[in-house]
Amino acid sequence: MTIGQRPSSTPRELARAEDRISFVYLERCTVHRDANAITAQDAEGTTHIPAATIGTLLLGPGTRITHQAMSVLGETGAGVVWVGEHGVRYYAAGRALSRSSALVEAQAVCWANRRTRLDVARAMYRLRFPDEDPAGLTRHELLGREGSRLKLCYRAESQRTGVQWKGRRYTPGDFSSGDAPNQAITAAAQAMYGIAHAVVAALGCSPALGFVHSGHELSFVLDIADLYKTEIGIPVAFDVAAQSPEDIGPRTRRALRDRVHEIDLLKRIVDDIKSLLLPAGGDDPGADDRDRVTLQSDRDVQVAAGVNYGYEETW
Incomplete structure (x- = not known):
């Protein structure tokens, strides 16, 4: 064969x-x-x-x-x-591991309604910063708090590692223009985007339907990758920068890979995506791995595919 x-x-x-x-x-x-x-x-x-x-x-x-x-x-x-x-x-990206469209349909339902879209954005903030309650915050307030928390994270990691921090500076297309910590942060972020995109694609979700980011084909990927920025990406980047300014990109990727494996991040990303998109107590679409196609009928009824539903008529 x-x-x-x-x-x-x-x-x-x-x-x-x-x-x-x-x-x-x-x-x-x-x-x-x-x-x-x-x-x-x-x-x-x-x-x-x-x-x-x-x-x-x-x-x-x-x-x-x-x-x-x-x-x-x-x-x-x-x-x-x-x-x-x-x-x-x-x-x-490869083909989704799940043959079911249930998760991407749940994502589309959450995204299509302005209120539920904001609810998911707040839930994402809560995952990132569990010590804060974002209930009732507007989108502008969420963005402001996120920016403040990122600045605090950069400052804390600089103090922890002894790496001098002059602020986040990155010129698209010019990786070498940044200093060692900025290069490491960029390398870690881009690698995390790849990991997040792989999981999003494997689950059959839409990379484009974001809840914080918008207007880009990878908006949801950026949303998911950012969930782990202050906990994983930035600390790993400062650790690498503290060791040496040489070969920042490759060393950051290796350190990030080890950290991702150590904490079993892929399973956590899967669980987090499902918790964000699926109703509490709802069925896990990943549990049904049958390669099944149905047709939509009235009143949200699903009928079997491969059946001719034409009326009995004489032609």
Whole structure:
């Protein structure tokens, strides 16, 4: 049987998003496919990596990837990120691991109503800063408090690590223009965007329907990544900057990867997204992994697909 004739993997055959490796970074190699694994071939030999265990594949400088490798990564729901020497950009996503549309429908319902959209934004703030109660705050007040908390976080991490902090400065497209802590913060943030996007895509949510961010195709991804900025991204960045100003980008990614694995962040992201979008006590759409298609009828009734519902008429 050729690769093109292999049947698609079913949801039961794929690792859940929370059980996967957060990300795998490859550089200066050729990425190919061998059955349901990808291979990384370089001067030192060939390494096999089961595609279904990857959350996000980071492709660094000097990498080439084949069509067949991209095919298996897409089939298994792995995200693919092309990583430049001056930061990380997210360019691709795999097929959702859940075949159900229940979660993205719940997201759309929450997003479409201005009141529930603000409710989710407040819940996001509460996840980030559990010592504060954002009930009753307007969007402008939420943004103001978030900005103040970020400034406090930068100042606290500077004091903790002894790294001098002159303020957040980042010029898009010019990674090297920032000082060591700013470069590390940028590298950590971009890597977190890749991880968040991989989970959002794996759950079948819409990356574009954000509750804090808006107007961008990755608004919801930015929302989710920011949930862990002050707890994970910024502290890791200052730790790396305190060690050395050399090779900030690669060292930040490695340190972030270790931290993400240590606290089992992927499972937490999955749980947080579901808690934000699903009603309390509601059914978990991830529990139903059947590849099922229904048709919408009147009064929110779902009827079976593959059935001709035409009237009995003589033609």
